[in-house]
Amino acid sequence: MNKTTDLALKVLAHLNARPANGSDLAQSIGTTTNYLPQIIKPLVVKGWVAGTSGPGGGYQLTVDPKELSVLEVVEAMEGVTDEEKCVLRGVPCPAPEPCALHDSWVQARDALLAELARTSVETTFKPAPTEGE
Numbered sequence: 143m144n145k146t147t148d149l150a151l152k153v154l155a156h157l158n159a160r161p162a163n164g165s166d167l168a169q170s171i172g173t174t175t176n177y178l179p180q181i182i183k184p185l186v187v188k189g190w191v192a193g194t195s196g197p198g199g200g201y202q203l204t205v206d207p208k209e210l211s212v213l214e215v216v217e218a219m220e221g222v223t224d225e226e227k228c229v230l231r232g233v234p235c236p237a238p239e240p241c242a243l244h245d246s247w248v249q250a251r252d253a254l255l256a257e258l259a260r261t262s263v264e265t266t267f268k269p270a271p272t273e274g275e
Contacts, residue, residue: 147219149173149181154207154215155267157191161202184218212266213258223255 152171156162162170168178182201185191190205217223228235229247241247 143216144220146181147216150185150215150219151212151263151266153181153185153201154190154203154210154263157201157203158207158264158267161200163200167201188214188218190218207264207267208262210263211259212261212263213255215263216258225251225255 149171153167156167156170164175164178168175171181173181182191182193186193190203190210191201192204193199193201213223226234228241229243229251230241235241235244
């Protein structure tokens with residue numbers, strides 16, 4: 143998972159609590175206002191976040207995070223998970239001569255993707271610290 147995906151999950155967590163303007167959102171997730179559009183755009187394209195312009199504008203969550211999987215966010219940010227690439231060769235394993243790790247890699251990859259698909263985005267949200275923490 144790349145840094146942009148991590149930031150996208152932070153955006154979703156922040157917006158789950160409340161709508162926010164770009165400046166506050168960027169600050170809360172630890173990025174710049176210049177980089178924020180690169181994080182937000184795939185979330186808006188998917189229809190998970192809506193943005194409004196103007197003095198009172200900002201971003202808000204438009205989807206229930208319980209209904210959104212971590213795998214969906216990863217794929218929205220990084221592209222469709224490539225299930226064909228060999229872990230050793232970087233290209234699909236040839237059927238007659240798979241690599242030494244082929245079977246193990248396929249099982250591990252499938253288990254990871256299944257777990258990410260089962261994990262709702264909401265479960266990645268950390269509770270806000272209470273006052274004094």
